[in-house]
Amino acid sequence: MTAEFDADLDVRGLNCPLPVLKTKKELVPLAPGTVLRVRATDPHSVIDFTAFCDKTGHDLVAHREDEGVYTFYVRKAG
Template structure:
């Protein structure tokens, strides 16, 4: 199962705050996909993952949209 969090159009700090809140409800081992347009998210969400013990599986940029795949710690 994979969940999607769409935070496109939101500016710092909302993308990282919503990601953190949503990850609390993601079951262990499951993946959350986050889509964001705020350029700060490319730095802030990986930092959140490192600080919180989430596994950042990937970070891509597609036409100005940053797409993160984050796994909840098992």
């Protein structure tokens, strides 16, 4: 499954909390409704991204795991 996205962030190789922190920073200049694709390798990132979106109001449109790479599609709140 793939989703459409407007911006891309590669945080593979980074561990908690860096994937979420870099995602937060990347979302700042984006327009509301923009979808950011984030690719991570930290297995804990599924929990982290779910909690991040719940707390910030951003929408976790979709996420998947493929051979140890976790891909998240986050729509910026607005």
